[in-house]
Amino acid sequence: xxxxxxxxxxxxxxxxxxxxxxxxxxxxxxxxxxxxxxxxxxxxxxxxxxxxxxxxxxxxxxxxxxxxxxxxxxxxxxxxxxxxxxxxxxxxxxxxxxxxxxxxxxxxxxxxxxxxxxxxxxxxxxxxxxxxxxxxxxxxxxxxxxxxxxxxxxxxxxxxxxxxxxxxxxxxxxxxxxxxxxxxxxxxxxxxxxxxxxxxxxxxxxxxxxxxxxxxxxxxxxxxxxxxxxxxxxxxxxxxxxxxxxxxxxxxxxxxxxxxxxxxxxxxxxxxxxxxxxxxxxxxxxxxxxxxxxxxxxxxxxxxxxxxxxxxxxxxxxxxxxxxxxxxxxxxxxxxxxxxxxxxxxxxxxxxxxxxxxxxxxxxxxxxxxxxxx
Amino acid sequence: xxxxxxxxxxxxxxxxxxxxxxxxxxxxxxxxxxxxxxxxxxxxxxxxxxxxxxxxxxxxxxxxxxxxxxxxxxxxxxxxxxxxxxxxxxxxxxxxxxxxxxxxxxxxxxxxxxxxxxxxxxxxxxxxxxxxxxxxxxxxxxxxxxxxxxxxxxxxxxxxxxxxxxxxxxxxxxxxxxxxxxxxxxxxxxxxxxxxxxxxxxxxxxxxxxxxxxxxxxxxxxxxxxxxxxxxxxxxxxxxxxxxxxxxxxxxxxxxxxxxxxxxxxxxxxxxxxxxxxxxxxxxxxxxxxxxxxxxxxxxxxxxxxxxxxxxxxxxxxxxxxxxxxxxxxxxxxxxxxxxxxxxxxxxxxxxxxxxxxxxxxxxxxxxxxxxxxxxxxxxxxxxxxxxx
Numbered sequence: 001x002x003x004x005x006x007x008x009x010x011x012x013x014x015x016x017x018x019x020x021x022x023x024x025x026x027x028x029x030x031x032x033x034x035x036x037x038x039x040x041x042x043x044x045x046x047x048x049x050x051x052x053x054x055x056x057x058x059x060x061x062x063x064x065x066x067x068x069x070x071x072x073x074x075x076x077x078x079x080x081x082x083x084x085x086x087x088x089x090x091x092x093x094x095x096x097x098x099x100x101x102x103x104x105x106x107x108x109x110x111x112x113x114x115x116x117x118x119x120x121x122x123x124x125x126x127x128x129x130x131x132x133x134x135x136x137x138x139x140x141x142x143x144x145x146x147x148x149x150x151x152x153x154x155x156x157x158x159x160x161x162x163x164x165x166x167x168x169x170x171x172x173x174x175x176x177x178x179x180x181x182x183x184x185x186x187x188x189x190x191x192x193x194x195x196x197x198x199x200x201x202x203x204x205x206x207x208x209x210x211x212x213x214x215x216x217x218x219x220x221x222x223x224x225x226x227x228x229x230x231x232x233x234x235x236x237x238x239x240x241x242x243x244x245x246x247x248x249x250x251x252x253x254x255x256x257x258x259x260x261x262x263x264x265x266x267x268x269x270x271x272x273x274x275x276x277x278x279x280x281x282x283x284x285x286x287x288x289x290x291x292x293x294x295x296x297x298x299x300x301x302x303x304x305x306x307x308x309x310x311x312x313x314x315x316x317x318x319x320x321x322x323x324x325x326x327x328x329x330x331x332x333x334x335x336x337x338x339x340x341x342x343x344x345x346x347x348x349x350x351x352x353x354x355x356x357x358x359x360x361x362x363x364x365x366x367x368x369x370x371x372x373x374x
Numbered sequence: 375x376x377x378x379x380x381x382x383x384x385x386x387x388x389x390x391x392x393x394x395x396x397x398x399x400x401x402x403x404x405x406x407x408x409x410x411x412x413x414x415x416x417x418x419x420x421x422x423x424x425x426x427x428x429x430x431x432x433x434x435x436x437x438x439x440x441x442x443x444x445x446x447x448x449x450x451x452x453x454x455x456x457x458x459x460x461x462x463x464x465x466x467x468x469x470x471x472x473x474x475x476x477x478x479x480x481x482x483x484x485x486x487x488x489x490x491x492x493x494x495x496x497x498x499x500x501x502x503x504x505x506x507x508x509x510x511x512x513x514x515x516x517x518x519x520x521x522x523x524x525x526x527x528x529x530x531x532x533x534x535x536x537x538x539x540x541x542x543x544x545x546x547x548x549x550x551x552x553x554x555x556x557x558x559x560x561x562x563x564x565x566x567x568x569x570x571x572x573x574x575x576x577x578x579x580x581x582x583x584x585x586x587x588x589x590x591x592x593x594x595x596x597x598x599x600x601x602x603x604x605x606x607x608x609x610x611x612x613x614x615x616x617x618x619x620x621x622x623x624x625x626x627x628x629x630x631x632x633x634x635x636x637x638x639x640x641x642x643x644x645x646x647x648x649x650x651x652x653x654x655x656x657x658x659x660x661x662x663x664x665x666x667x668x669x670x671x672x673x674x675x676x677x678x679x680x681x682x683x684x685x686x687x688x689x690x691x692x693x694x695x696x697x698x699x700x701x702x703x704x705x706x707x708x709x710x711x712x713x714x715x716x717x718x719x720x721x722x723x724x725x726x727x728x729x730x731x732x733x734x735x736x737x738x739x740x741x742x743x744x745x746x747x748x749x750x751x752x753x754x755x756x757x758x759x760x761x762x763x
Binding site for chain 1: 686687689690691693694756757759760761
């Protein structure tokens with residue numbers, strides 16, 4: 001680290017332990033670090049309400065305290081309007097269209113490594129630093145690669161799979177090569193005098209502070225009764241809004257009559273146009289392939305044609321082998337070696353070559369083993 | 375460090391530090407009857423007399439508080455309550471829209487919780503309230519006005535208010551006028567008796583005294599309802615054990631600031647003029663806030679709006695170069711909002727996002743101004759590139 005150039009670094013500080021330790025490590029490595037807390041909520045709550053969010057006054061205070069201990073300047077930037085437009089409204093619109101978005105990816109793509117990064121660069125900073133667990137590798141030819149974190153259990157490269165070459169060139173993830181447990185990160189924070197050491201982890205969706213995504217969506221989209229049907233179209237029950245379901249969901253279907261074979265039923269398909277939810281047996285969830293759109297490449301884009309990668313389909317999901325064909329039109333056709341379950345349009349698929357992130361794309365349609373394309 | 379934020383707080387004067395530290399080791403509650411108490415009482419009363427003399431007030435008119443904010447709250451809420459208690463028709467509060475939040479929020483609290491009808495007095499593009507505007511507002515119904523409040527000098531844009539003329543109008547109708555003079559003492563002549571005010575707020579740390587001490591200078595005929603209840607130490611209007619070391623240091627600082635006021639205005643005012651020239655030379659489109667006539671503004675204040683720049687960006691870039699100043703605007707959860715003062719002067723919300731306040735003080739030097747002169751051009755250019763996010 002000592003021979004690395006001294007950079008002007010803007011550290012995004014959420015008020016949590018990871019970003020605080022990341023900022024501290026960047027400063028310790030000799031960089032000129034300035035902390036910034038992003039105010040993303042237009043109505044910051046004065047008290048922590050239920051589950052942990054990242055938009056409270058306390059979080060802003062915690063981030064400031066950490067910056068003061070590290071000994072770096074600290075500012076709060078109001079990106080609430082951008083966040084609402086690019087992340088919250090997108091989240092609602094995706095659910096309304098029957099898809100399952102990941103707002104964290106969207107935030108990294110549009111806020112942290114776009115709005116924030118652009119402002120940072122304009123102000124003369126060289127890089128944006130976050131507490132994500134992922135690794136940026138600088139190759140001899142000057143290009144950069146994004147890799148999984150050293151510790152696969154903490155790896156967050158999935159939510160960074162949307163970053164392109166330019167964004168990577170200005171990204172710094174000081175926790176990426178940490179082969180330590182979360183407990184050890186907390187110990188490091190305590191050793192550095194950062195009182196956020198004992199703060200609980202944030203989780204879920206920061207702009208839904210109470211964790212009630214369905215309630216949030218119901219408030220935004222209203223309720224409208226629709227049908228729950230089986231694969232043959234027989235009506236089994238009703239629901240208050242198709243957006244309240246996720247493909248692969250089993251609980252909360254409230255279907256009175258059991259399936260003929262007595263086995264559990266899962267959400268197979270969501271059709272917002274006629275507000276209908278289709279359910280069926282687990283076997284019908286098996287997806288053999290998918291088509292994904294809007295690919296974003298981390299570093300070099302692959303040549304058109306077919307290649308074998310591993311794919312990750314959810315933030316905390318495992319890896320699965322996949323054959324990927326990039327069409328001239330820029331669509332990705334993926335065929336899984338083994339069928340996978342619980343794949344929902346709107347989710348991101350991130351492709352890996354070993355530990356290297358190849359890129360990401362948004363799932364548009366899936367192919368099922370037995371049925372036609374969903 | 376180049377410190378250009380004296381309006382936020384200014385270094386303690388050596389006289390004040392000496393007076394304070396000498397008292398820190400002395401025991402005695404000024405309310406106690408024994409020898410130690412009597413000694414403390416004598417110290418406090420001498421400081422009170424000294425402060426009163428510096429402010430053109432009688433010693434009995436000094437009500438010590440824990441700072442400017444408390445004094446503002448006591449004046450605004452206390453006078454409202456006592457005036458309304460004497461006549462329930464008195465529910466109207468006339469206030470300038472450029473007040474510090476200590477007044478502004480207290481007034482708004484009265485509107486929300488105590489049924490006050492708040493009327494914001496019109497101001498001109500320098501943020502000044504004209505006596506005719508006050509008269510017009512009062513005349514709408516002189517009988518229902520509880521109080522009026524107009525600050526002596528604005529903390530952001532430095533504009534001086536015609537306090538005496540405003541007080542004349544208020545007095546004509548028997549209405550108490552309060553003025554927050556926190557920024558004014560030591561920079562412009564502040565004489566409580568000559569001002570004809572009913573109440574006036576002053577603060578220690580803005581004039582070279584310690585934090586956490588201030589006073590409401592309160593005309594003898596006024597008895598606001600207390601905000602803090604307890605031992606009734608200060609004229610039964612304010613309770614709490616008197617902070618002898620802070621009071622002594624406050625009085626020492628105020629005396630020094632008032633005695634050196636003309637010299638300060640001349641020297642620091644000269645530096646301020648140089649600062650304005652330098653900023654204008656480096657950033658020709660910068661808009662000076664407040665009264666351009668030096669006679670109409672605080673000698674230590676300069677305030678600019680920089681088109682196309684975010685005040686936060688300017689602050690960050692200057693801070694990175696070791697220059698401390700302020701955007702002058704208030705914070706909500708640390709998020710900068712356009713200043714209500716700047717907006718009240720008719721500045722567009724967009725331009726109001728790019729404000730900086732430079733405030734000089736007794737430790738300011740020509741080198742400070744030179745450092746800013748060198749930095750401000752490139753800083754404005756870069757902030758403009760970053761734009762308004």
